Amino acid sequence: MASRGGASHPLVELTLARFREFLREPEAVFWVFAFPVIMTCALGIAFRSRGDEPTIVGVAAGDGAAAVIDTLERAGGFTVRSIPPEGVERAIRDGEAPVVVVPGHPPTYRFDEARAESQVARLAVDAALQRAAGRVDAFTAATVPIETVGSRYIDWLVPGLLGMNIMSTGLWGVGFAIVQARTRRLLKRLVATPMSRAHYLASHVLNRLVFLVLEAVVIIGFAWLAFDVPVRGSVALLGGLALAGALAFGGLGLLLASRARTIEAVSGLMNLVMLPMWVLSGVFFASSNFPEAMQPFIQALPLTALNDALRGVMIEGLTAQALAGELAILGAWGAVSFALALRLFRWQ
């Protein structure tokens, strides 16, 4: 019988070592846990719903400006800013005012057609000025504002932030630790023992799984407490998705670190891999914004699959069957990366 002299199974000991190394590195703990919370908080505040906030309107200084300002202030619902005539374009460009009224008979509206905010402000200003000039509305419709939990931007954003965090901690956590062990010649020392190489690589992925559960709880818990972000589907399925994501990105992290000799080299590779996914995979805005021709590529990316699946569970309450496609994509990325990493890995 194999006695291990008080030690546990090598996979357990290796994973424990990873675990301890991570917990004893305060900066790493900050980036993994505090960073996504700060990010969620900042974005939640920036994109909070603001239904009845006044519309900002610029009025170009000059003849008739005082009359326009007086009219808008009496109409209510506007914050009026006086803009020097030569600063009109700059004010619109910088977002100081989404629309600027240049007084005259009739007045001129300067605004940015490409910005929804600008369009809305133009309509509101126009309505107020027309009414003041004597237009009579045919009827006054009743308005009932809706603010449904689950349909706000923050509800859509949080699953994307969780997916992004799973990606970046998976890649950095695994890749950094491995390249560091390589530059310290620790990998070479380990392969001089009877240690199983697969155990070593698996310990890095397992370590990610453990922390990932904690990360997911912190992010979702915070979003729920601070912004009422719901989880409509099964919590167990959400946990399973997070694990599948951690496996896929842990495997990818192994692959990226499999030959890099320096921290700089592996950092470059990771940024190269992560950057397109930050943009394409629907973290901050939907990936459907990209042309149809790119969609097959975008849908095959692991972060797209993970984000879609996380949103499916959190917002739509989908079941595992409905997410089989996404799970298969994540599984394939994890399995292929791990197998390739084991084959390509440079131990010395």
Add this chain to the structure above:
Amino acid sequence: MTQMTNMTPVAGAPGRDATALRCRGIVKRYGSVVAVDGLDLEVRRGECFGLLGPNGAGKTTTIEILEGLLAPDAGEVEVLGRRWADHAGELRARLGIQLQDTQLSDKLTVAETLRMFRSFYGSGPDVDELLAMVQLESKRDAWVVKLSGGQRQRLSVACALAGRPELLFLDEPTTGLDPQSRRQLWDVLARVRRDGATVLLTTHYMDEAHALCDRVAIVDRGTVIALGTPEALVASLGAEHVVEFAVTPGSALPPGAALAALPGARDVRHENGTVAVTSTAVHQTVPALLDALAAAGAQLSLLTTHSATLEDVFVALTGRHLRDG
């Protein structure tokens, strides 16, 4: 102790003969640089064998080939009667390896590090025994980053001992350590040897080779240039002492022939303004040397004598010092 050096290896029972390790004609090139150039070695079971040579002599490349971490370009290696190509898994479990430049994880404790290494082996001492073997009991719960150089080196050796190896490889185990830490490591190795392990170590410290090794191979430019017990190697100089002297600048030295003819002198060597005379009889050589210097009108600025060492053997063979690299 009688070594069974004449026993022929028994076919079908590899690893049972008296040879722990054997290599023939190993060659390793890095581009146009030949690091190891047809090196042969045979290490007997139970002995402590030293590869002594300057930095860059090819010692580390050689030991890493023997450890199965590097593949040689040519030559054969047999460790414990096995070949790396066929029995790597078995050999890994039976060998203990300490590498020159490993940095263990800074933020694991000594005991955690040992427990991890111990888990890789099916049998061996437990963590407390390992700590006792290298006298690190008091550092059990200290992070590796807090250890001194000597303590780290002993931890590194303890990791190599985790599987109770039959053959222990140590690459420059005391390089960079202060004298007291070196002594402590020597004590550790003495205990390991008492337990019956075979040790192969590399060093560029001649006193270390002398103190620890039963036999020494002096390595230079990738080949073995001398092999034997430290005593036999020193005796091969034909002289037991070295007289070194220098004269004040401007003083004329006695002619070389006069120095070579000094009573007891075997060899005269000039280097960097110092003259080294190997001698079989210091008590005759020194008075005669002083007379010769007086006759030449030379003023001494330095005069020392020491017993001949492995360093002198290396100098005699290569014309260079071990430390010169």
